Amino acid sequence: MNIIDEYRFNKARCEILKLDIKTYENDYVNLGDTKERLDTLERLNSAYKATLDFISAFESAYDLLTDDEKYYIVEHYYNEKPQKDIALYYLSNPEKILNISPYKTLSDKTLNLITIIRYLTNFNKSIMKKLERIK
Numbered sequence: 001m002n003i004i005d006e007y008r009f010n011k012a013r014c015e016i017l018k019l020d021i022k023t024y025e026n027d028y029v030n031l032g033d034t035k036e037r038l039d040t041l042e043r044l045n046s047a048y049k050a051t052l053d054f055i056s057a058f059e060s061a062y063d064l065l066t067d068d069e070k071y072y073i074v075e076h077y078y079n080e081k082p083q084k085d086i087a088l089y090y091l092s093n094p095e096k097i098l099n100i101s102p103y104k105t106l107s108d109k110t111l112n113l114i115t116i117i118r119y120l121t122n123f124n125k126s127i128m129k130k131l132e133r134i135k
Helices: 003-025 034-063 067-078 083-092 094-100 113-132
Strands: none
Touching: 003 034, 003 067, 003 113, 034 113, 067 083, 067 094, 067 113, 083 094, 083 113, 094 113
16 A cells, blocks of 8 residues: 555544544443443544654645645545646656656657656655655
């Protein structure tokens, strides 16, 4: 599971943990044993806090990304666009290619679909490295 999938999983997990905590706090589950209920609440609160810490760290790291990095994440991971479609976007906006390129200058011969897809693959790796620093 990559860091973005982990973030999405933890967002959903956070909502479930909130509901579980509410259930145990209001004693909707009649455990009979107060100590067991409190132990369960403590474990749930601990898991909830850890999940919130991860979400907060991810969102802080995400906020530091460039607009092109954010665009790539949204399009590729949330909208599930293939890299070919994203590469076509960059080919139609050649002034943005330099933002994803590992090179400081570009020549006209590098502006083809296969090269842009290769740039995007490396771009994706660099984004993942930035986001995975939060772990």
